Amino acid sequence: MSEFDGEGFEDQDFEQILKRFEDMLSTGKHSFFDADELEEIIEYYFQWLNYEMVKKAIDFGLEHYPYSTNIKIKQAQYLSSQHFTKEALALLNEIEQTESSNFDLFMARGYIYSQMGLGEQAIENFKNALPLAEYKDEVYLALGVEFLNEDKPDDAIYYLKKALKINPRNEVALNELSLCFDLTAKTEDAILFFQTYLEEFPYSYYAWFNLGLAYNRFGLYEKAIDAYDYAIAINEKFSSAYFNKANSMSQLGRYKEAIDVYKETFKHESREANTYYFIGECYENLGQFEEGLVNYNRCIKLDAAHADAWLAIGVCLDAMNRLTEGVHYIKKAIEINQNEPEYWYVFAEIQQKLGFHEEAAQAYQRVIELDYPDYDVWLDYARLLDEAGYYKDCIETLTEGIKYFPDVAELYYRFGIIMMETGKKQEGIESFTKALQLDYTKHNEIFEYCPALKYNDELLQLINSFKS
Numbered sequence: 001m002s003e004f005d006g007e008g009f010e011d012q013d014f015e016q017i018l019k020r021f022e023d024m025l026s027t028g029k030h031s032f033f034d035a036d037e038l039e040e041i042i043e044y045y046f047q048w049l050n051y052e053m054v055k056k057a058i059d060f061g062l063e064h065y066p067y068s069t070n071i072k073i074k075q076a077q078y079l080s081s082q083h084f085t086k087e088a089l090a091l092l093n094e095i096e097q098t099e100s101s102n103f104d105l106f107m108a109r110g111y112i113y114s115q116m117g118l119g120e121q122a123i124e125n126f127k128n129a130l131p132l133a134e135y136k137d138e139v140y141l142a143l144g145v146e147f148l149n150e151d152k153p154d155d156a157i158y159y160l161k162k163a164l165k166i167n168p169r170n171e172v173a174l175n176e177l178s179l180c181f182d183l184t185a186k187t188e189d190a191i192l193f194f195q196t197y198l199e200e201f202p203y204s205y206y207a208w209f210n211l212g213l214a215y216n217r218f219g220l221y222e223k224a225i226d227a228y229d230y231a232i233a234i235n236e237k238f239s240s241a242y243f244n245k246a247n248s249m250s251q252l253g254r255y256k257e258a259i260d261v262y263k264e265t266f267k268h269e270s271r272e273a274n275t276y277y278f279i280g281e282c283y284e285n286l287g288q289f290e291e292g293l294v295n296y297n298r299c300i301k302l303d304a305a306h307a308d309a310w311l312a313i314g315v316c317l318d319a320m321n322r323l324t325e326g327v328h329y330i331k332k333a334i335e336i337n338q339n340e341p342e343y344w345y346v347f348a349e350i351q352q353k354l355g356f357h358e359e360a361a362q363a364y365q366r367v368i369e370l371d372y373p374d375y376d377v378w379l380d381y382a383r384l385l386d387e388a389g390y391y392k393d394c395i396e397t398l399t400e401g402i403k404y405f406p407d408v409a410e411l412y413y414r415f416g417i418i419m420m421e422t423g424k425k426q427e428g429i430e431s432f433t434k435a436l437q438l439d440y441t442k443h444n445e446i447f448e449y450c451p452a453l454k455y456n457d458e459l460l461q462l463i464n465s466f467k468s
Contacts, residue, residue: 014040025056035065042074046081054078069095073104080112088112103132110142119150137166141173144180153180168197171206178210182217190214205234209241212248221248239268243275255282273303280312289316307336311343314350323353341370345377348384357388375405379414391422409439417450420459429462436466 017037024031033041038061045053058078061071072095079088092109099105110125126142133139140163147156157180163173174197181190194211201207212227228245231238242264249258259282262275280295293316299309311333317326327350333343348363364381378401385394398415405411412435419428436443443463447454454460 014044017041018044021057033060033064035061035068035071038065039070039074042071046074046077051078051081054081069099069102070104073102073108076112077108080108080115085112085116101132103129103134106132107139107142110146114146114149119146122146123150135167137163137170137173140166141170141176144173144176148176148180148183153183156180157184157186164197168201169204174204174206174210178213181214187214187218191218203234205231205238205241208234209238209244212241212244216244216248216251221251224248237268239265242268246278250278250282250285253285255286258282271298271302273299273306273309276302277306277309277312280309284312284316284319289320292316305336307333307340307343310336311346315346318350318353323350326350327354339370341367341372341377344370345372345380349380352380352384357384360384361388375401375408375411378405379410382414382418386418386421391418394418395422407438409435409442410445412438413442413445414449417446417453420453420456421450425458429458432459432462436463440466 017033018041020031021033021041023029038057042054042057042061045051045057054074055078058071058075061068062075065071072091076088076091076095079085079091089109089112092105092112095102095105106125106129110122110129113119113122113125123143123146126139126146129142130136130139140159144156144158144160144163147153147159157177160173160177160180163170164177167173177193178190181187181193191211191214194207194214197207198204198211208227208231212224212231215221215224215227225245225248228241228248231241232245235241242261246258246261246265249255249261259279262279262282265272265275276295276299280292280299283289283291283295293313296309296313296316299306300313303309310329314326314329314333317323317329327347330343330347330350334340334347337343344363344366348360348367351357351360351363361381361384364377364384367377368381378397382394382397382401385391385397395415395418398411398418402408402411402415412431416428416431416435419425419431432443432446440463443466446459
C-alpha cells in the first residue's frame with residue numbers, strides 16, 4: 001500500500017506506523033505496536049475493504065493483546081464481512097458478558113443485524129448505544145438509515161435531523177434526508193429545510209445539490225438549474241450536479257444545452273451507460289435520430305442489460321422508416337424485462353403497423369395484464385379490433401376499459417361510435433350522453449374517428465344540447 005488518503009488517516013505519524021506494520025509483515029522482523037495503533041491500522045484496512053490485511057492485523061493484535069475488547073469487536077466485524085454472522089454475534093455476546101456498557105459493541109451488533117435484514121434488532125442495539133455515545137450524531141445517523149431500510153421514512157427524518165443538529169456538516173445524513181423527503185413526497189418541506197440550512201452553510205455543495213433535487217421534483221426546473229450551478233461553482237468536479245442539471249434542462253426542452261452538460265460529466269467521472277442513454281434521448285427529441293442511435297448503442301455497449309436503450313433504438317428505427325429492423329431491438333428489451341408494460345405497448349404498436357394483427361392483439365393483452373396505468377391502451381386495442389372487424393371483441397374491450405376507468409370520456413365516446421357502427425343506435429346515444437357529461441370539449445374526437453357521424457342529426461342535436 002502506497003496511498004495514505006483514507007479519511008481519518010492523513011497524518012504523517014500514522015503513515016509511519018502503517019509502513020512499519022507492512023514492513024514487518026514483508027520482512028518478518030518483529031516490531032512493537034500498542035493496542036491503539038493496531039486498532040487504527042485495522043480500521044484503515046476496513047475502510048479500504050482490504051480484508052486480507054484486516055485479518056492479518058487482527059491476528060497480530062489478538063496474539064499480543066488477547067484481552068483487548070476493541071480488537072475482539074473488530075474481529076466480529078471482520079467475521080461478519082466474510083458472512084460468518086452467527087460466529088460474529090456469538091463473539092459479541094461473549095464480550096457483553098464482561099463489558100455490558102461498550103458503545104462499539106452495540107454499534108457493531110446493530111450493523112451486523114442490519115446486514116442480516118433484521119431491522120428491529122439493529123434499531124434496538126443502536127438505541128442501546130445512544131447513552132454510551134461520545135458523538136451521538138453517528139448513532140442518530142445509523143438509526144435514520146435503519147428506519148429508512150425498514151420503509152419508515154418519517155422516523156428516519158426525525159433521527160437524521162437530530163444527527164444534523166449535532167453535526168450539520170454530516171454529508172451522509174444530508175443526502176439520506178433528501179431521499180426521505182423524496183420518499184414521503186414532502187417536497188415543500190425539503191425546499192424549506194435546505195433553504196434554511198444554506199443560510200447557515202452557504203458553501204455546502206451537497207445542500208445546493210439536494211435543494212436542486214427538491215426543486216426538480218416540484219417541477220421548478222429553472223430554480224433547480226440555479227441550485228445545481230451553485231453546487232458546481234463550489235465543486236466544479238461534482239459530476240452528479242452536472243448530470244441532474246442536464247436532466248432539468250431536458251425537462252425544459254433545452255435539449256442541445258442538456259447534451260453539452262451531460263458530456264461535462266465525462267470530464268469528472270468514468271463514462272456511464274445511463275448518461276449516454278439520456279444524451280441519446282435528447283437527440284431523439286431533437287429529431288436527430290442518427291445521433292440518437294449512436295448514443296443508445298454506446299449505452300448498450302457499456303451495459304448490455306439496459307432495456308430502455310434497446311427499446312429506444314427500436315423507436316428511433318421506426319421513426320426512420322426502418323420498422324422491420326426496429327422489431328429486433330424491441331424484442332430484446334422485452335427479453336431483458338418481460339414485465340414492463342411500456343415495452344409490450346411499443347411492440348403492439350409496431351406489430352399493428354406491420355399488419356400483424358394477431359401478434360399486436362396478444363401484445364395489447366399483455367400490456368393490460370401488467371396493469372398498465374393509463375386508459376390509452378384500451379382505446380388502441382379497441383381500434384385494432386375494430387379495424388380488423390372483430391366488433392364483439394372490440395365492444396368487450398371497451399366495456400372492460402370503462403370498468404377500470406369509469407370517468408374517462410374518451411372511452412365512452414369510442415364505445416358510442418362502435419355501437420352506432422354495429423347498428424346499436426340507442427346504446428350509442430346513451431354512451432355519447434355519458435361522454436358529453438364527463439367532458440364536452442372532446443366531442444370532436446367522434447368525427448375524427450368516424451367522419452360519417454357528422455351527418456347524424458340525432459347525434460348533432462345531442463351535442464348541441466350540451467353546448468353552454
